[in-house]
């Protein structure tokens with residue numbers, strides 16, 4: 001099975017050998033029978049360490065990322081937290097200057113007091129990673145495209161630098177998904193995801209994922225997954241597997257719509273700037289082209305009227321729902337400076353207060369366009 005879509009539908013999702021059910025049943029059991037002490041009947045003994053439904057999802061997504069090993073967690077942040085637990089006090093982390101706010105908060109308020117320091121870096125110039133590297137830097141976390149400014153990092157270049165300097169290179173691939181970008185093939189050691197977004201795809205499951213190809217590193221993650229225990233439940237694993245099967249068709253449509261809207265929005269007089277890596281004048285366009293198959297279903301734009309206009313706009317759409325999160329079938333609109341990125345607002349890492357972020361869903365294109373236009377036209381000139 002070599003095709004992406006074929007693997008998304010079939011890997012880990014083989015018919016049940018007992019009943020022949022084409023959709024594998026959800027395994028809810030928390031414990032598994034043993035024939036003698038320490039000799040389980042099957043591959044599992046206790047569900048925190050593994051269960052059939054989580055296994056199926058772990059195989060499915062690992063296959064899509066081109067990884068030998070996959071680990072599913074109860075949220076994206078639980079996945080990132082577990083990877084950061086590879087570090088010990090005294091270690092140092094580099095993270096993107098525009099990292100997801102929750103990742104920044106985790107490092108700043110949980111790991112820093114525990115002795116693991118971190119520094120934000122604008123990674124759009126890979127040389128800045130080298131310049132910020134300290135003798136105790138052990139891990140570099142990268143996001144591309146980033147949230148919410150959709151800046152692009154050259155994953156090959158940063159992976160090469162991270163590897164040469166002896167760090168673990170971790171890429172948060174939530175925005176791109178393995179359908180559009182496979183960081184392990186570009187040189188990263190670890191991929192993390194919020195499954196809550198495109199992979200789940202329907203705004204009804206919270207989850208996280210870690211994909212690793214290296215066997216030794218995978219064993220260290222596996223141990224922490226079991227020891228810490230922030231694992232994905234079987235029911236949520238089932239829902240995520242179901243979402244992953246349609247990832248490619250959903251994303252193709254979302255990429256089409258985002259490209260169309262990005263181009264159109266540039267012509268609206270209330271819009272100062274559109275941020276989408278598919279636009280030829282986006283500073284990361286050429287790198288995005290070289291490492292992604294398409295440019296994704298997210299776009300942001302800055303309103304000429306600043307914060308006030310942005311706060312008004314997000315309450316005036318009807319098809320786009322005002323809500324956090326992204327990547328699902330429903331189109332969403334949000335104001336990062338006061339919502340997803342409020343935690344960094346007022347700091348050097350704060351986002352432009354006039355910035356609005358769109359997550360494009362699967363509604364009819366003309367409905368989405370008309371909805372945005374009536375909201376934009378309603379703003380004061």
Ligand SMILES: Cc1ncc(COP(=O)(O)O)c(C=O)c1O
Pocket residue numbers: 075076077078100102143147172174175193194195196206207208325
């Ligand atoms: C890029 C990125 N990484 C990680 C997360 C955290 O994921 P979760 O909300 O599933 O914990 C998010 C959530 O918005 C995200 O956008």
